[in-house]
Amino acid sequence: xxxxxxxxxxxxxxxxxxxxxxxxxxxxxxxxxxxxxxxxxxxxxxxxxxxxxxxxxxxxxxxxxxxxxxxxxxxxxxxxxxxxxxxxxxxxxxxxxxxxxxxxxxxxxxxxxxxxxxxxxxxxxxxxxxxxxxxxxxxxxxxxxxxxxxxxxxxxxxxxxxxxxxxxxxxxxxxxxxxxxxxxxxxxxxxxxxxxxxxxxxxxxxxxxxxxxxxxxxxxxxxxxxxxxxxxxxxxxxxxxxxxxxxxxxxxxxxxxxxxxxxxxxxxxxxxxxxxxxxxxxxxxxxxxxxxxxxxxxxxxxxxxxxxxxxxxxxxxxxxxxxxxxxxxxxxxxxxxxxxxxxxxxxxxxxxxxxxxxxxxxxxxxxxxxxxxxxxxxxxxxxxxxxxxxxxxxxxxxxxxxxxxxxxxxxxxxxxxxxxxxxxxxxxxxxxxxxxxxxxxxxxxxxxxxxxxxxxxxxxxxxxxxxxxxxxxxxxxxxxxxxxxxxxxxxxxxxxxxxx
Numbered sequence: 001x002x003x004x005x006x007x008x009x010x011x012x013x014x015x016x017x018x019x020x021x022x023x024x025x026x027x028x029x030x031x032x033x034x035x036x037x038x039x040x041x042x043x044x045x046x047x048x049x050x051x052x053x054x055x056x057x058x059x060x061x062x063x064x065x066x067x068x069x070x071x072x073x074x075x076x077x078x079x080x081x082x083x084x085x086x087x088x089x090x091x092x093x094x095x096x097x098x099x100x101x102x103x104x105x106x107x108x109x110x111x112x113x114x115x116x117x118x119x120x121x122x123x124x125x126x127x128x129x130x131x132x133x134x135x136x137x138x139x140x141x142x143x144x145x146x147x148x149x150x151x152x153x154x155x156x157x158x159x160x161x162x163x164x165x166x167x168x169x170x171x172x173x174x175x176x177x178x179x180x181x182x183x184x185x186x187x188x189x190x191x192x193x194x195x196x197x198x199x200x201x202x203x204x205x206x207x208x209x210x211x212x213x214x215x216x217x218x219x220x221x222x223x224x225x226x227x228x229x230x231x232x233x234x235x236x237x238x239x240x241x242x243x244x245x246x247x248x249x250x251x252x253x254x255x256x257x258x259x260x261x262x263x264x265x266x267x268x269x270x271x272x273x274x275x276x277x278x279x280x281x282x283x284x285x286x287x288x289x290x291x292x293x294x295x296x297x298x299x300x301x302x303x304x305x306x307x308x309x310x311x312x313x314x315x316x317x318x319x320x321x322x323x324x325x326x327x328x329x330x331x332x333x334x335x336x337x338x339x340x341x342x343x344x345x346x347x348x349x350x351x352x353x354x355x356x357x358x359x360x361x362x363x364x365x366x367x368x369x370x371x372x373x374x375x376x377x378x379x380x381x382x383x384x385x386x387x388x389x390x391x392x393x394x395x396x397x398x399x400x401x402x403x404x405x406x407x408x409x410x411x412x413x414x415x416x417x418x419x420x421x422x423x424x425x426x427x428x429x430x431x432x433x434x435x436x437x438x439x440x441x442x443x444x445x446x447x448x449x450x451x452x453x454x455x456x457x458x459x460x461x462x463x464x465x466x467x468x469x470x471x472x473x474x475x476x477x478x479x480x481x482x483x484x485x486x487x488x489x490x491x492x493x494x495x496x497x498x499x500x
Contacts, residue, residue: 007309022169029352032170035249046179048263054322063291065278071219077271079234088260101336111407112457113341120337128330132367135323166324181317188314200280236389334359390437409449417441
């Protein structure tokens with residue numbers, strides 16, 4: 001117990017020291033929400049690894065490896081990271097060039113502020129809130145396992161810790177600490193892997209004693225099930241705002257591509273480990289063990305406290321980096337897409353900063369409510385992921401690739417896909433809702449765009465190779481500042497001349 005307590009206290013002291021430093025350093029909403037588009041290569045690599053290696057790696061994917069074997073990697077991790085790499089390789093340069101804050105910001109720049117409402121609500125409330133709630137529940141579970149803390153008190157403590165850190169330093173503090181946390185969580189996952197392989201009897205014995213179905217990419221349920229699951233998950237990662245945040249925060253297009261690909265490729269390799277842990281655990285745990293309990297069993301019961309404490313801190317690091325990233329995702333949507341674009345376009349820097357921190361409180365408070373009152377947060381999260389993908393993937397691709405896309409086509413597509421995805425499960429049809437959802441999105445977008453005209457609020461561009469007005473956002477500001485400096489210098493020169 002003393003080891004766990006010591007490691008956890010040291011971890012949070014370091015986190016809050018960094019957060020406090022950036023509380024005094026961060027002066028505007030651009031720094032707070034998007035790190036002033038100025039983060040370097042290794043910071044982006046570290047935050048990419050940390051954000052992708054969240055609680056799913058430590059708990060969810062270990063459990064998936066236990067139940068379906070290595071096919072879990074090909075169902076979820078591999079296709080998700082492959083799509084993320086496609087996003088970074090193909091789209092990160094033009095996205096970084098637009099000087100955006102959020103996914104919804106892209107929609108608003110292209111079609112007008114009102115069109116950005118749907119993606120903003122999806123991102124801020126439908127996705128960010130339950131995802132943040134999952135991180136809080138995960139932290140509470142750690143406190144319950146380690147300290148025998150009441151789960152409700154654990155959730156409240158998690159809320160206070162996550163909110164306090166996030167409200168201090170914003171995205172810049174999150175990215176900087178993510179670099180540190182990536183080392184901690186990688187150390188934790190490596191220790192966990194070594195322990196599982198050791199108690200499983202070694203790699204060769206595990207392979208010999210494990211049925212082929214649990215070692216094959218097809219898994220025990222066949223290739224069709226693997227492909228269908230992949231289809232329901234992978235497209236979401238084209239519009240996953242956590243990746244978009246890292247693209248926007250990069251200090252250059254080169255960093256966005258290089259660091260993003262490096263971090264994602266490393267994560268793709270690292271992600272093999274949790275599924276391997278799950279497979280190895282089949283050798284020394286009862287096969288009726290609940291998948292979510294495998295992590296705690298290996299950590300608390302098999303490892304000495306001095307080593308188990310490192311793994312626990314690794315899990316807390318994964319949960320913290322996920323929670324603050326998802327809160328800031330929702331905060332960016334509320335501040336930029338709803339407050340600035342729709343309510344107060346002339347907001348001062350001070351007002352924007354206040355709105356940013358207030359929106360952090362709003363997202364965290366809503367996540368706290370979900371943590372306490374929702375009985376099946378995982379299902380809610382999975383539903384939010386599917387809904388976000390069917391509603392936003394084809395509109396995003398159309399914005400990037402097709403100049404003829406109209407605002408009416410985009411809105412009709414989002415509404416049709418959303419309704420189909422929500423209603424479909426109640427029809428009793430065995431086909432996954434994402435398939436009719438994607439079909440509806442694509443067909444409606446094409447048809448309505450072809451029969452309607454561009455509205456006056458649109459900026460008709462194919463953003464993959466044409467820039468939106470936001471791309472000159474900072475240039476205009478710099479030119480104005482330079483003019484002020486030149487003007488002031490001229491006045492001083494005249495005064496000096498007159499005094500001679």
